[in-house]
Amino acid sequence: MNRFTVVLALLTIASGVTHTQESASRAERTGVVVFGATPAGITAAIAAARAGQRVRLLEPGDKVGGMVSGGLSNTDTGQRGAEFISGLTEDFFRRVRKIENGRGVCIKTCEGSYFFEPHVAERVFEEMIRDAGVELERSVRLLNVEKDGATITRLVTSRGEIRAAVFIDASYEGDLMALARVRYRFGREPRRLAGATDREALALQEDHAGVQPPQLPLGVHVDPYRVPGNPASGTVAFVEQRPEPIPEPGAGDARVMAYTYRLCVTDDPTNRIPFARPENYNAKDFEVHARLAAALPPDRDVVRSMFNPSPMVFSKDRRYFKYDLNSTLNLSTDLTADDLNQAYVEAPQARREQIQQIYRRYIQGLFYAFQTDRRFGPLNARISQFGYCADEFTDRGGWPHQFYVRAGRRMIGEYVMNENDVMRNGRREPIRDAIALGTYALAAHSHRYLAAPVEWPDGTRKDAVVLEGTVIGRLPNDEPYPIAYRAITPGEKDARNLLNPVTLSATSVAYSAIRMEPTFMMLGEAAGAAAALSIASNVNVQAVSYEVLRRRLLDGGLRLSQ
DSSP, X not given: OOTTSXXXXXXXXXXXXXXXXXXXXHHHTOOEEEEOOSHHHHHHHHHHHHTTOOEEEEOSSSOSSTTTTTTOOBOOOOTTHHHHOOTHHHHHHHHHHHHHHHHTOBSSOSTTOOBOOHHHHHHHHHHHHHHTTOEEEOSOOEEEEEEETTEEEEEEETTEEEEOSEEEEOOSSXXXXXXXXXXXXXXXXXXXXXXXXXXXXXXXXXXXXXXXXXXXXXXXXXXXXXXXXXXXXXXXXXXXXXXXXXXXXXXXXSOOOOBBXXXXXXXXXXXXXXXXXXXXXXXXXXXXXXXXXXXXXXXXOHHHHHOOOEEEEEOSSTTSEEEEEOOOSSSSSOBOOTTTHHHHTTOOHHHHHHHHHHHHHHHHHHHHHHHHOGGGTTHHHHHTTOEEETTSSGGGTTOOSOOBOOOOOEEOBSSOBOHHHHHTOXXXXXXXXXXXXXXXXXXXXXXXXXXXXXXXXTSOEXXXXXXXXXEEOOOGGGOOEXXXXXXXXXXXXXXXXXXOSSSOSBOHHHHHHHTSHHHHHHHHHHHHHHHHHHXXXXXXXXXXXXXXXXXXXXXXTOOOOO
């Protein structure tokens, strides 16, 4: 069986875990447990608490807010996000704007802004959790999930056993879902599903599914080999050897898109921690980047192409700014490799932490190379003006707490969202159980860097570095698309009291659009409301009345239609 198809998580047997009578009695009174204080986990917990449930929010780390407080400060709203971001999500942004307005740091106007400082986002999330009466527990590791048939009965954690009526997995990794033995996938579905009838094929076939046509980085030919022109010398760091055969566009595989960190950086010399040489720095790790920069034609801006931070707010000195630094879609802070992000999805926690450290050293080393390798030209001087913000992530030397897991596991639920749902192209029946509107289009980053034969400017055909997997689209007429309640519910035979607003049921292509934080937050709010209704109605989550849920979401300010 190919790894992109159904993957069943193995049950982890936890040993040596004890619990007290006090913890057992606390568990009996808990209605909803949310795993992961990501933005979606926070809105889920608040929505359930507002509906009268006792809610425990379990966070594996020591910070709340996931990517939104962890460096992603240039919000992915889509073309019409301001019209449709609603409910608790819009409440979060209103609170953020009020603080930033009081600080006088908004570049133009705070009204309608989706730019903010990470520490402000964290502060607002903490306030919202406290205001809702949610019980937040930090540094809680999930060890095991126990079930009675299809009903989750308890979690075994590093803090003891936890029982609840309904559980919500709001983690980026989908660990609760996996330990509960709910069916899931990772990787890319093929463009045409085997065995589908003609009618099914029209509804299920996705134009951008599977392997994508390879692209030259920035349209430039770069030799992939340590000794240029000599395949026997091996490829430069982080570039895969030419696969045999070259994957066909549209084929399915087990790959996920590149991971990274989103950084908050500044050019303010009074608030800057300079980019320094990291421990175990090896200039050879960045040979492919240097070759690309050196090969760019004179009319190409190497600074904009490889280091392009987005200004968010004014710094303390208003001549300078704080920036959200994301990867470009070419060779920059993104990284993808078989033993890194590809392995991260199913890796145990200890290995995941090692992978996170590799990414950190990689990005730090890349910035040092940008400053010191003369092949980067104007980038040497430009990046030397930047550094980490001294007043952000102060307990981590300016480094964010959240690793950017763009995509990993995806549940196989009651309904699998696909590209045709996102693009609203008429191939599938309209969704009748919308719980949120997605506003972002298809956005998949590279899945692999590899050597592949291409035609060079001199007419020869030989290997060059290529990037594979990028998909960037735009919604037709910029119209948002509905996301089904069934997409956050597992199959009834898998789990009757679990909701999953983050690693939800979607194909790889559809997930590339849905995966934006405002969308996750709105789905989280819907999950929290549905959990409360499930308990109040004494029904499985799959049997919650959609009409009742819809009215509750609308009453809470969520927009469910245009």
